[in-house]
Amino acid sequence: MGDFARMTVTGIGDLKAKFDALNDDLKERALRSAGYAGARLICDQAIENAPYYTGEVSAGHPPPGTLKNSIIVKRIEEQSGIYRQTYYITVRRGKAGSNVDAYYAHMVEYGHFARGSGQALKGGARSKASQRVALAAAGAKFIPAQSFMRTAFEMQKSSAIQAIEKRLGTFITFAAK
Numbered sequence: 001m002g003d004f005a006r007m008t009v010t011g012i013g014d015l016k017a018k019f020d021a022l023n024d025d026l027k028e029r030a031l032r033s034a035g036y037a038g039a040r041l042i043c044d045q046a047i048e049n050a051p052y053y054t055g056e057v058s059a060g061h062p063p064p065g066t067l068k069n070s071i072i073v074k075r076i077e078e079q080s081g082i083y084r085q086t087y088y089i090t091v092r093r094g095k096a097g098s099n100v101d102a103y104y105a106h107m108v109e110y111g112h113f114a115r116g117s118g119q120a121l122k123g124g125a126r127s128k129a130s131q132r133v134a135l136a137a138a139g140a141k142f143i144p145a146q147s148f149m150r151t152a153f154e155m156q157k158s159s160a161i162q163a164i165e166k167r168l169g170t171f172i173t174f175a176a177k
Contacts, residue, residue, distance in 0.1 A: 022175055024082050027082050030144065031084070032075070032085050034163075035087050036087060037163045038161065039089055043072070045151075046071050046149050049151055050071060052064060070092040071089070071090075089153075091105035091149075111142060113135045114142075114143055118140075
């Protein structure tokens, strides 16, 4: 899923002054804990929103629940530090045919044209776009999107900010003792 959303918590002046008084190790631990609390809320909502297949499973297809089980929160070490923690709520993709991860998650999130085996679109972005137009004109069946990640973010973003503020406040109060 190529969409990214950035959340910046502002307007917590009193909390910030207390936060700045902490040593660097405690600052990082507080932000890590608070960031995870917010990310976990969005992840849980995405898991709840993800569709669950209830029909017959044919050979070579992932078992029901694979999409829900593949949604994870991942901390990005390279983009995290004392004053910033970065978390991705993403789907473990794996490889097609492995039946372990949801390699098809982007198709569920954004929709896709139904095609048979070996009929993948080839070429660059413009070529693929023109092939999609041709498929639509030819009457190919479009499977509509069942957005679960984007809706989870929209549903939980204010709750996530509140969870971050609450966890940060709790951590700072505890560390100040």
